[in-house]
Amino acid sequence: xxxxxxSEDNSAEGATWPAHLERRRWPREPAxxxxxxxxxxxxxxxxxxxxxxxxxxxxFPSWHAHMAPLxxxxxxxxxxxxxxFPAEQVGWHLGELLVVQQRAPGFSYTxxxxxxxxxxxxxxxxxxxxxxxxxxxxxxxxxxxxPGEVFFRSLGYPYRGRTTEAETILLFMPYELLADDASxxxxxxNSVLSGSLADLLVNYINGMEANLDNITVEEVPRxxxxxxxxxxxxxxxxxxxxxxxxxxxGVMERAHRxxxxxxxxxxxxxxxxxxxxxxxxxxxxxxxxxxGGVLNYIRRRRLLQAYADxxxxxxxxxxxxIAEAAGFDVAANFTRAFNHEFGASPREIRKAAAAERPxxxxxxxxxxxxxxxxxxxxxxxx
Numbered sequence: 001x002x003x004x005x006x007s008e009d010n011s012a013e014g015a016t017w018p019a020h021l022e023r024r025r026w027p028r029e030p031a032x033x034x035x036x037x038x039x040x041x042x043x044x045x046x047x048x049x050x051x052x053x054x055x056x057x058x059x060f061p062s063w064h065a066h067m068a069p070l071x072x073x074x075x076x077x078x079x080x081x082x083x084x085f086p087a088e089q090v091g092w093h094l095g096e097l098l099v100v101q102q103r104a105p106g107f108s109y110t111x112x113x114x115x116x117x118x119x120x121x122x123x124x125x126x127x128x129x130x131x132x133x134x135x136x137x138x139x140x141x142x143x144x145x146x147p148g149e150v151f152f153r154s155l156g157y158p159y160r161g162r163t164t165e166a167e168t169i170l171l172f173m174p175y176e177l178l179a180d181d182a183s184x185x186x187x188x189x190n191s192v193l194s195g196s197l198a199d200l201l202v203n204y205i206n207g208m209e210a211n212l213d214n215i216t217v218e219e220v221p222r223x224x225x226x227x228x229x230x231x232x233x234x235x236x237x238x239x240x241x242x243x244x245x246x247x248x249x250g251v252m253e254r255a256h257r258x259x260x261x262x263x264x265x266x267x268x269x270x271x272x273x274x275x276x277x278x279x280x281x282x283x284x285x286x287x288x289x290x291x292g293g294v295l296n297y298i299r300r301r302r303l304l305q306a307y308a309d310x311x312x313x314x315x316x317x318x319x320x321x322i323a324e325a326a327g328f329d330v331a332a333n334f335t336r337a338f339n340h341e342f343g344a345s346p347r348e349i350r351k352a353a354a355a356e357r358p359x360x361x362x363x364x365x366x367x368x369x370x371x372x373x374x375x376x377x378x379x380x381x382x
Contacts, residue, residue, distance in 0.1 A: 056084035069374025132166025156253030
């Protein structure tokens with residue numbers, strides 16, 4: 001499928017793009033505006049994946065390996081790996097939001113139940129299609145999406161589909177970011193968002209993308225909150241054709257939901273989680289092995305909640321009370337664990353919040369050296 005016409009890329013990198021496909025630059029803020037805007041802190045540094053420089057026969061295997069933690073991808077019928085697969089992704093980490101700019105030829109994709117059973121990935125996925133078309137099936141219901149449209153999907157459910165050659169902007173948000181509205185959002189799984197609210201979301205995504213290389217650390221939390229609120233507003237407006245999705249959700253998503261709802265309960269133990277999910281302790285440990293174990297996951301979620309409380313300038317709770325809610329009876333232990341996790345003390349985070357100068361997080365590229373989209377998604381949790 002041919003793409004819409006766009007400006008030519010005359011760079012050396014562009015020479016590797018097949019002649020029968022047009023390459024377009026990602027939208028960028030005009031240079032004059034960028035130069036005139038003072039930067040309060042370093043801007044975001046993207047992570048890149050591309051098959052362009054590889055021999056044709058190695059391009060699709062590379063794409064397959066890159067996408068394997070998320071979906072199993074296959075070439076369309078009649079297409080050989082030897083024909084080449086020029087694909088690229090540029091990932092931008094905005095705290096609890098991963099933005100991925102993707103260009104790829106047509107392929108099919110499957111996120112199976114067996115994959116869900118062993119996967120720590122249960123993010124929410126929002127995608128804006130620039131060109132091409134895609135068809136995705138969840139629970140025998142197919143959603144078709146085309147240029148200018150936005151889809152909403154949970155990665156905690158199995159799905160399968162196919163896409164033509166396409167250019168897409170993908171947004172990934174961890175389950176916890178939208179957990180308070182999960183019961184409403186699950187009903188909108190695999191929906192095409194529409195209406196005036198969806199139009200506003202599209203405009204916001206377009207504006208954000210145009211400024212990705214100019215966003216500062218101080219602006220990230222507000223951008224994430226805005227997108228979160230807009231996505232929730234769009235998704236809850238969807239009227240699903242069928243109900244009762246909770247029984248079909250992945251076990252990892254069910255585990256995350258239970259932990260979120262009982263995060264500060266002293267009764268939140270591996271035994272309680274096993275009883276709730278109806279699984280063995282061995283199975284529970286397998287699920288949370290990528291997170292360092294279920295107790296480590298709970299501890300980290302509590303520290304993240306403490307970080308959020310301390311970062312809120314309107315939250316005046318004593319640090320000792322926040323530490324106790326996070327499961328720490330000894331203040332020194334809380335400070336030590338907090339400092340190890342975030343590279344700053346609780347008092348430093350609260351002081352920075354009061355001055356409205358957020359502490360810059362360690363770039364994900366310095367914490368995660370993996371080259372797959374699964375590694376990118378793990379960094380979003382951090």
